[in-house]
Amino acid sequence: MDNQAAAEANGNYVPIPCGDYEMLEIACMDGYEVEVHTDGRTIVGRADTLNVRADGEFFVVRLAGGALDTTRVDRIRRLVVRTRPARFESHTFTRSGESPTH
Numbered sequence: 001m002d003n004q005a006a007a008e009a010n011g012n013y014v015p016i017p018c019g020d021y022e023m024l025e026i027a028c029m030d031g032y033e034v035e036v037h038t039d040g041r042t043i044v045g046r047a048d049t050l051n052v053r054a055d056g057e058f059f060v061v062r063l064a065g066g067a068l069d070t071t072r073v074d075r076i077r078r079l080v081v082r083t084r085p086a087r088f089e090s091h092t093f094t095r096s097g098e099s100p101t102h
Helices: 003-009 018-030
Strands: 033-038 042-053 056-062 068-072 076-081 090-092
Touching: 018 042, 018 056, 018 076, 033 056, 042 068
Parallel strands: none
Antiparallel strands: 033 042, 033 076, 042 056, 056 068, 076 090
């Protein structure tokens, strides 16, 4: 198990690559409707903002009913944009030792 996988397994925040973070920033700036895929769930809503706290960085999505869903960015595996036109359609988040894909 590499250092990033070990840190994630322990629940420790692992900063994500700048390119991955940039995709989240674009989604928020443009207010895209998105699907956020983690290892355990899928969140569907409008990209709202990114928050930095002592325990990590978080992607906030506004759900259909107006509630907010907050996901730690290092737990996101794939971001799919439902809004058209969009600057990108999807992005797969990299882990240590992987190559980025769009």
